[in-house]
Amino acid sequence: MIDLYYAPTPNGWKITIMLEECGLPYTIVPVNLGAGDQFKPEFLAISPNNRMPAIVDSDTGQSVFESGAILIYLAEKTGQFMPAESSERFDVLQWLFWQVGGLGPMAGQLSHFVNYAPGGPEANEYAFARYAGEYDRLFSVMERTLSDNEFLAGDYSIADMASWPWIVPYKHFKQDMTPYPNVRRWFDAMKNRPAVQRGMDVGKAARSDPSKMTDEQRKRMFLQTGASVAAETQDKAK
Numbered sequence: 712m713i714d715l716y717y718a719p720t721p722n723g724w725k726i727t728i729m730l731e732e733c734g735l736p737y738t739i740v741p742v743n744l745g746a747g748d749q750f751k752p753e754f755l756a757i758s759p760n761n762r763m764p765a766i767v768d769s770d771t772g773q774s775v776f777e778s779g780a781i782l783i784y785l786a787e788k789t790g791q792f793m794p795a796e797s798s799e800r801f802d803v804l805q806w807l808f809w810q811v812g813g814l815g816p817m818a819g820q821l822s823h824f825v826n827y828a829p830g831g832p833e834a835n836e837y838a839f840a841r842y843a844g845e846y847d848r849l850f851s852v853m854e855r856t857l858s859d860n861e862f863l864a865g866d867y868s869i870a871d872m873a874s875w876p877w878i879v880p881y882k883h884f885k886q887d888m889t890p891y892p893n894v895r896r897w898f899d900a901m902k903n904r905p906a907v908q909r910g911m912d913v914g915k916a917a918r919s920d921p922s923k924m925t926d927e928q929r930k931r932m933f934l935q936t937g938a939s940v941a942a943e944t945q946d947k948a949k
C-alpha cells in the first residue's frame with residue numbers, strides 16, 4: 712500500500728495520475744500547505760525539502776520525495792510506463808528530467824506571478840515576460856518532439872504524466888496553444904484518459920483559491936527562508 716502525502720496541485724496530480732494508471736492501492740495523507748503541514752517534523756522526516764508530494768510504501772518501508780523520483784519508483788515497482796531496456800528507458804528519463812528541471816520550475820514561477828505576486832503580471836512585467844517566454848519556448852520544444860512522436864518519449868510514459876499537469880493551466884497563464892497543433896493533440900489525448908481524469912479529481916474539494924489566501928498564508932508559502940522554516944518546524948513540534 713502506498714501512502715501519498717498530497718495536496719491537489721500540479722505536482723500532486725503527477726502522482727495521483729500515475730497511481731490511477733497503475734491501479735495501485737493508495738491512501739491519501741492530506742498536506743494542508745496553507746496551514747503549514749509541510750513543516751511538521753514527521754513530514755520533514757520523509758520529505759526534507761518541505762514540499763509535497765512524497766510517498767511511503769508500506770510493502771517495502773521505502774519513503775520517496777520529489778515527484779520525478781516518486782514516478783521512477785512507482786514505474787520500477789509496477790514495471791509500467793518506463794521501459795526497462797536502456798535506450799528507451801533513457802528516452803523517458805530525459806523527458807522526465809526535462810519536466811522536473813525545466814517545465815515544472817518555469818511554469819511554477821509563471822504561476823506565482825500570475826496568481827500570487829502582489830499586483831499580478833501588470834506590476835511584475837519583467838518577471839512575467841521572463842517566465843511566460845520560457846513557458847512558450849518549452850511549448851515549442853514539446854511541439855518538435857510531438858510532431859514525430861505520439862507521446863513525449865515515444866510511448867505513453869511517466870514523462871507525459873509529469874508534464875501534463877503543468878500544461879493544464881495554459882489559458883490562465885495567457886499561453887496561446889494555436890501555434891502548437893501537436894501539443895494540442897497530445898493535450899486532448901491526455902485529457903481523455905480516464906485515469907488522468909480520476910487522478911486530477913483526487914482531493915478536488917480541497918483546492919485552494921489564490922484570491923482567498925490570507926497574508927499569513929502568503930508569508931508562510933512565499934517568503935520562506937532557512938530560519939523561517941526552522942521556526943515553523945519548531946512551532947509544529949510543540
Ligand SMILES: N[C@@H](CCC(=O)N[C@@H](CS)C(=O)NCC(=O)O)C(=O)O
Pocket residue numbers: 720721722723744749761762763764776777778779811815931932
Ligand atoms: N520539485 C518538487 C516540487 C514540489 C513543490 O513545489 N510542491 C509544492 C506544492 S505544488 C509545495 O509543497 N509547496 C510547499 C511550500 O512551498 O512550502 C517536486 O517535483 O516534487
